[in-house]
Amino acid sequence: MITELIAHVRKNDDGSWAAPHTLSDHSQGTARLAELFSSKFHSGEWGRAAGLAHDAGKGRLQWQKYLRLKSGYDEEAHLEGKSGKIPHAIHGAELVEHLYGKGIGRILAYCIAGHHTGLPDWSASEGTGRASLQYQKTQVKDLDQIVDSVIEKLLPAKPSHPPWKFTSGLDLSLWIRMLFSSLVDADFLDTEGYMDHVKALHRGGYRSISELLERFNRFCEELDQQSANTKVNEIRKNIRARCIQIASKKQGVFSLTVPTGGGKTLSSLAFALEHARIHQLSRIIYVIPYTSIVEQNAEVFRAAVGEDQVIEHHSNLDEDDTTIQSRLASENWDAPLIVTTSVQFFESLFASKPSRCRKLHNIARSVVVLDEAQLVPVEFLAPILESMRLLVDRYHVSFVISTATQPAFKERVVDGKLFKGLKAVTEIMGNEEDINSLYQSLARNRVQFPNDLNVVSRWEEIAEELKQYEQVLCIVSDRQSCRELHKLMPRGTYHLSALMCGQHRSDIIREIKRKLKDRIPVRVISTQLVEAGVDLDFPVVYRALAGLDSIVQAAGRCNREGELPDMGKVVVFTPPRNSPEGILRKAAETTRSLVMANHDAVSNYVVFEKFFEELYWKANSLDKEGIVALLDPNRNDPGECSIFFRTAAKKFKIMDDSSQKTILVRYGEGDRLINLFKSKGPDRWLMRKLQRYTVSVYNNNFNELGRRGVIEEICPQIYALSSRLNYSEDIGLLVEEAEN
Structure with missing residues (x-):
């Protein structure tokens, strides 16, 4: 006789069973965190409802028997019927629709149905078949088996209404994805608190933005004292001072147009920290195009604010959420200073997998610095700029577009066509005359064509x-x-x-x-x-x-x-x-x-606006995969809230990872870390360290390396060089000359 509903079980180090993680405790714990996370964008009651309902499908006798039998917790448990995996997420999704109605319920259903496997498409029309929410709903035949105690907790938790009136485009889908992020992070953290209490204790403990600003100011004072008294260094100090001055302006989109070598890295951090302090924002996220710059800037930031206050997060080795261990190893961006790649940031904004979406709620109430913003991929410019507008308007985000060659992101009419860009951008360095003067003062070379x-x-x-x-x-x-x-x-x-x-x-x-x-x-x-x-x-x-x-x-x-x-x-x-x-x-x-x-085009920064305008209009499309249409329910089936999350995530690939594979290489300490990975598996700190020892190669090179037997699969879908022989101290990974 089952008297207690269980969410998770685990064994102690001595092999004995720990007290179970009850379904009631887990649902309440997840709801509490999800409410906290989603309240940052005025959606706390929605996060709470999602948290309470996400595992409601576990409140069935059949699922409880399944857990006890498959885990070995109760060897006498008897499961009737099929012996395969028994789902639970879709039952919670169907239940909220049943209790709350389609309008409210469908929004929560997307989040609950996908909290393990990822946000689904509404229908199979884009090819996702049985993974679609529409199909999954038809498979729920035993909703009436969910115990009354679970339902009783859900009834009073029904959200009243959405936090704002949605516009067409990405507005609704981004909000659902933010709710989803709040739910999956809350679920991961509450599960981690039970499954790995020691790991849970290591989370948090970061300094406040004000404390980081104090550290940063001391760092800059020491740097200024040590730096040579040159014209360039004086200009850099003036730029930094200007950034601090403008940081008091209200939240929105800012541009920082500074010539290369003008000290944009520290100046933009000065702005971000001061702006975050004034507006009581939670964190600063640096979005950088190349991993090599991520590595360099992260080193600078650690020196400026503290080694343990910065998370460096790349796309390489970003795991699928296939196991509890790998889910717990994924990042949720809970540090005050995040340094990441454009691929990681923008693909996450359109992702469907829990491991990629988990961190998104932590973008709310932040300063996002787009470093070298001219490298934002043109083929996805329309959905990226729309997402940026929504993050500013709905989620209390300020953007800093930082570059020497400012892209033409502002809304404008070109050749009679509307370029739907950013409506209001504040230039930190002043007007066109001010910037031209700055460029002339920092001219240090001549370009010969x-x-x-x-x-x-x-x-x-x-x-x-x-x-x-x-x-x-x-x-x-x-x-x-x-x-x-x-x-x-x-x-x-x-x-x-x-x-x-x-x-x-x-x-x-x-x-x-x-x-x-x-x-x-x-x-x-x-x-x-x-x-x-x-x-x-x-x-x-x-x-x-x-x-x-x-x-x-x-x-x-x-x-x-x-x-x-x-x-x-x-x-x-x-x-x-x-x-x-x-x-x-x-x-x-x-x-x-x-x-x-x-021939003098390169000498005037104003020419870059013309360059980018021409480049954007030469592009075949600013939304080559039709991302906005896939995620806009008004373009599909408004009555069903028809959104194609999974298809959009599959198509929004800044780097086509289907054509490349990542390999761990045995350079330097990488040799020892790979061997440690083989013995310990994917641990969070180890995955971070191994990001420094990865190389991505095209599939033809990967297949050739595999044919020659020089790589090994050390974990599902994670590959490493089997020896040092195929890595050169001069040119890196030795591959065939087959690349395009």
């Missing part, structure tokens, strides 16, 4: 030119070009590309900086990963033809500190291999047409 950008240079010619300089950096647009040119260079020339893991790149960049500082000869061939945020300072920089923004970013690595007696030298050339197909190639073509019309 060939007379005819249609004339192609051979790699051998470029290599001979580079050999003339003792300190020179050459940036190309793809890995294969980087390897080909590097082979033609003298021994000792450094190679930098994403075939090297993050730790390896950091080590090499440290060596390069030391040689530059000590005026030791150093030549570097690199992909564009050094182009943004990596503060190298060469007297001469070569750049293969690319987007105008990329060329300016490359120039930011030339005479960065302004210490040369004359201007630095930046040489643009047309390489033998075109930029990769797609937007990168269109950007290079746009540059070619602008520069051939005006």
Whole structure:
């Protein structure tokens, strides 16, 4: 006879059974946290209802027998009928619709049905079949078996009405996803408190924003005292002071337009911390395009505010929520300072999986800094900008668009067509005249274009030119070009590309900086990963033809500190291999047409608005996968609140991970960490450390490495090099020359 409803069971270290986690305690604990999380966007009663109902399907006699039998908790339990997995989430979803009606119930049903497997599509029309909410609802035949005590707790918890009137587009779907985030994080945390009490104790304990601001101010004072008294450093201090001054303005969208080398990293953090303090916001989220810049900026932030106050979160090794262990290892962004990638941030805003959505509620009441914002993917610009508008309007988020080459994000009419961008953007550095003056004061190099950008240079010619300089950096647009040119260079020339893991790149960049500082000869061939945020300072920089923004970013690595007696030298050339197909190639073509019309185009920051306008309108679409339509119930079936969460998540891929695989490499400490992973499995701190030792390769390279037997699967869908032999200290992971 079952007298107590159970949610979870576990064994003690000695093999005995711990007291069960009761369904009542778990539902109440989850509801309490979900209410707290969703109250940040005025939806506390909705979070509470979702928390109380999420495991209501466990309140059936059949499911209770199933838990006891499958776990071994009650060996005498007898389960009638099928012996396979017995669902529970869809029962809670169906129950809230039954109790609350379709209007309120359907919203909660999406969250509850997906709290383990992910937000579903409404129907199977986009190909998700039996995973659709519509189909799952038809499979619930035993709703009447849920015990009365569960239902009695749900009846008074019915939410009254939504927190605002929804507009068309992404408004409703983003709100549901935020509720979902609040629920799954609450569920994870309450489960963790029972399953792994020690791990739960390690959460939290972070400093307040005010305390971080005090630490940051002390750090800047020490930095200013130690820095040389140069014109560039004086300008950087003035920029930082301007950021602090503007931080008192009301929440919204801000732009920070500062030339490369102007100290945007610390200045934007100064703004974010002061703005967060004034408006009582919870955290600062740095969104950065390249993992290499994430790593570098995270180091700066840790030095400024404390080692344990910063979470560095990449997309690599972001796990599916397939096991309790892997779910508990995923991040919920509960620290005051998050440093993440554009891929992680934007894909999470359109994700359906619990592990990816879990952190979203912590975006509410935050400052989000889009560093190098010009690299936001054009093909998804429409849904990204709409999400940004909603986060500002509904979720108390302030954005800082930080870059030397400000993209054309503002709403405007171009060629008679409305570009639905951001309506109100406050420029921190002042008006156009102020910014032009700033650019002129920080001019430290001259960019030289060939007379005819249609004339192609051979790699051998470029290599001979580079050999003339003792300190020179050459940036190309793809890995294969980087390897080909590097082979033609003298021994000792450094190679930098994403075939090297993050730790390896950091080590090499440290060596390069030391040689530059000590005026030791150093030549570097690199992909564009050094182009943004990596503060190298060469007297001469070569750049293969690319987007105008990329060329300016490359120039930011030339005479960065302004210490040369004359201007630095930046040489643009047309390489033998075109930029990769797609937007990168269109950007290079746009540059070619602008520069051939005006060779001085790069000297005026105003030209970037024209560059980005042209680039955006050359794009085939600013929503190539139709994301907005998939997530707008008004475009599908309004009566059913028809939203296609799972299909949209599958299609919103900034990086097409279906064409790439991630490999853990045995560079440096990576060797020991991989072996530790093999013995311990996916632990949270270990997964974080291993992010520094990952390399992503195309599927053809991955398959070839597998055929040669040099990689092993150390955990489901996690692969590692089996030895050090296939990783070079010079160029990183050794792959076949089969990449495009």
